[in-house]
Amino acid sequence: MGAAKQMGKVSATAMHDMLNVLAGIKETVGLMEDLLCRCKLDAATLQTRFKTMVPAMHQQVAKGVILAESLNRLGHVVADPEGPVDAANLARLLVALTSRRARMRKLSVHVEENGPTCAAAEPQGLLCGLGMVLEALYAALPAGAEMRLGMGRDGESGLVRLRCAHPEAAASLAGLATACAGLPDGTALQQDARDGGWSLRFACAQGK
Amino acid sequence: MKKIKLLLVDDEENFVKTLAERLEIRGLKPEVVLSGEEAMDFMGKSVPDVIVLDLRMPGIDGMEVLRRVKKDKPDVQVIILTGHGTDKDQAEATRIGAFEYLKKPVDIDALIFSIKNAFQKKVESVMVAATFAQAGDFDDAQQSMLDNGLTDKSGK
Numbered sequence: 001m002g003a004a005k006q007m008g009k010v011s012a013t014a015m016h017d018m019l020n021v022l023a024g025i026k027e028t029v030g031l032m033e034d035l036l037c038r039c040k041l042d043a044a045t046l047q048t049r050f051k052t053m054v055p056a057m058h059q060q061v062a063k064g065v066i067l068a069e070s071l072n073r074l075g076h077v078v079a080d081p082e083g084p085v086d087a088a089n090l091a092r093l094l095v096a097l098t099s100r101r102a103r104m105r106k107l108s109v110h111v112e113e114n115g116p117t118c119a120a121a122e123p124q125g126l127l128c129g130l131g132m133v134l135e136a137l138y139a140a141l142p143a144g145a146e147m148r149l150g151m152g153r154d155g156e157s158g159l160v161r162l163r164c165a166h167p168e169a170a171a172s173l174a175g176l177a178t179a180c181a182g183l184p185d186g187t188a189l190q191q192d193a194r195d196g197g198w199s200l201r202f203a204c205a206q207g208k
Numbered sequence: 209m210k211k212i213k214l215l216l217v218d219d220e221e222n223f224v225k226t227l228a229e230r231l232e233i234r235g236l237k238p239e240v241v242l243s244g245e246e247a248m249d250f251m252g253k254s255v256p257d258v259i260v261l262d263l264r265m266p267g268i269d270g271m272e273v274l275r276r277v278k279k280d281k282p283d284v285q286v287i288i289l290t291g292h293g294t295d296k297d298q299a300e301a302t303r304i305g306a307f308e309y310l311k312k313p314v315d316i317d318a319l320i321f322s323i324k325n326a327f328q329k330k331v332e333s334v335m336v337a338a339t340f341a342q343a344g345d346f347d348d349a350q351q352s353m354l355d356n357g358l359t360d361k362s363g364k
Binding site: 015016017018019020022023024025026027028030031034038039056060100103104105106143 | 220222223226227229230233264265266267269291292293311312313314316
């Protein structure tokens with residue numbers, strides 16, 4: 001799958017989330033207007049109502065800002081593929097932008113904060129590869145599963161380690177390699193013989 | 209406005225509860241559920257005239273709810289209200305029998321206009337069915353209309 005196609009899928013999911021954010025803001029503003037203009041409420045009641053609605057608006061705006069910023073940064077990765085991109089940051093962007101897909105399957109996905117940093121030699125390749133793997137994980141994992149993405153290194157290669165403690169995870173991910181057939185050049189999915197977990201291998205930029 | 213039994217189905221709780229309050233201010237009395245499963249449970253106990261239904265929800269999604277509603281209660285009119293506005297989804301929802309396909313964020317007056325029209329269609333459907341029933345045996349075309357919830361080729 002090309003970077004453009006992956007970008008299209010990710011942005012469509014993110015925009016769906018964004019439209020929900022905007023719809024939430026629109027209805028809350030509309031309700032404020034209704035309460036001011038249509039309902040004959042006293043000042044104290046109005047103040048009480050608005051106090052509960054304003055935090056909800058702030059929450060929606062904050063969610064929208066995360067989506068917009070993530071999409072903007074991901075756009076730069078695609079538009080400027082020569083620059084090295086920190087793999088953990090790229091993983092965080094993809095997870096943030098596809099969080100709706102995870103919520104639909106009642107999954108939670110976290111990118112671990114600690115771990116060796118590694119800049120991807122080919123950010124577009126990692127974007128496509130990790131996007132494909134996340135999509136396959138969202139489709140395969142059982143509802144309620146918690147997936148953790150951790151960064152690692154193996155010589156000149158970087159690793160995105162995918163770990164899930166759910167008891168049905170191993171069986172659910174038996175077909176992961178098949179589902180991820182056609183990963184971009186420079187990336188490879190491998191299963192760890194020790195714990196059965198999966199890793200996405202990618203080339204690190206020299207000295208990064 | 210004549211009392212319309214209205215059901216709102218959306219997993220975005222803040223959005224759907226705020227929308228419900230705005231509709232109440234305008235004289236409607238909507239019920240709210242937050243998932244496809246809850247919508248099907250609701251349908252087991254009470255039959256709404258009109259459903260405003262989100263498409264993308266965890267568990268049973270909106271398209272499946274629409275499919276089941278049009279199969280079991282074809283007179284119930286369903287308005288899709290979604291942020292996931294693909295042409296493919298719109299075509300599929302229309303084919304199954306959605307009354308209208310609206311995209312978020314929606315104008316409240318446009319939504320109420322659609323709800324009223326959907327309710328009108330529900331009333332007409334029931335009246336036509338009652339007329340056929342009074343007239344006795346149906347011919348094949350009439351029976352087919354009833355079986356299909358009186359939808360024409362455009363789903364309306």
